[in-house]
Amino acid sequence: MNKSGLVVQESISPAAGCVALTFDDGPHPEYTPRLLDVLARYEVRASFFLVGRRAARYSALVRRIAQQGHEIGNHTYSHPVSPILNYRAMRGEVADAHKAIADITGTEPRYFRPTWALWDWFHAAMERSVRELGYISVRWSKSSYDWMGVPFLMRRSLLGGEVSPGDIFLLHDGAEKSLWGKRDSTISILPALVRSIRACGLRVGLLEETMSRGENRGQNFQKKEGVWEKKRP
Numbered sequence: 264m265n266k267s268g269l270v271v272q273e274s275i276s277p278a279a280g281c282v283a284l285t286f287d288d289g290p291h292p293e294y295t296p297r298l299l300d301v302l303a304r305y306e307v308r309a310s311f312f313l314v315g316r317r318a319a320r321y322s323a324l325v326r327r328i329a330q331q332g333h334e335i336g337n338h339t340y341s342h343p344v345s346p347i348l349n350y351r352a353m354r355g356e357v358a359d360a361h362k363a364i365a366d367i368t369g370t371e372p373r374y375f376r377p378t379w380a381l382w383d384w385f386h387a388a389m390e391r392s393v394r395e396l397g398y399i400s401v402r403w404s405k406s407s408y409d410w411m412g413v414p415f416l417m418r419r420s421l422l423g424g425e426v427s428p429g430d431i432f433l434l435h436d437g438a439e440k441s442l443w444g445k446r447d448s449t450i451s452i453l454p455a456l457v458r459s460i461r462a463c464g465l466r467v468g469l470l471e472e473t474m475s476r477g478e479n480r481g482q483n484f485q486k487k488e489g490v491w492e493k494k495r496p
């Protein structure tokens with residue numbers, strides 16, 4: 264880290280294969296600052312899919328995320344149960360979050376993470392909205408299951424399997440009470456996760472690097488009408 268607190272380099276060669284860490288549902292006044300401290304300590308840059316109304320409420324945190332060199336993506340304005348929204352409402356959700364983030368950071372977000380993406384067979388309206396607004400929709404290849412609040416399951420899914428170049432990890436820093444809302448175990452597992460990624464000869468990068476190399480895509484992702492999406496089984 265340099266004097267201004269910006270992460271300037273990874274400790275692994277830039278030529279190494281890349282994976283991305285993504286954090287959804289923030290910013291959160293308690294968990295996001297702690298997470299940012301850990302990421303800075305390990306010189307890792309990650310991608311944050313922010314909920315627009317939370318971004319507007321905690322704008323200083325949004326600026327800190329950007330200042331530390333992390334990437335900021337759009338995760339709708341109010342985190343609606345997206346499968347039941349119509350096209351027009353969904354488009355409003357994406358556009359409102361876009362404006363909230365761009366107003367704070369001065370940078371237009373490019374990546375979108377669907378809400379309730381486990382139910383992705385319902386998501387036609389959302390995918391259409393984001394594509395028309397110029398977004399790249401990003402799923403994941405490795406879920407932390409941190410939202411289930413079972414640390415054992417999280418350790419097994421994050422540290423138990425092989426990591427391949429191009430993998431995208433799904434974690435959460437934001438927390439709603441209704442969603443088993445504690446993120447202490449997400450934050451405490453991060454050092455071990457970063458070490459295990461580096462032990463595989465890989466480095467943590469931003470989505471652009473991770474997705475542009477085309478690694479692991481055949482296994483987990485396909486590009487359909489300009490949108491990278493997880494392959495359906």
Ligand SMILES: [Zn+2]
Pocket residue numbers: 287288338342377378379
């Ligand atoms: Zn979410």
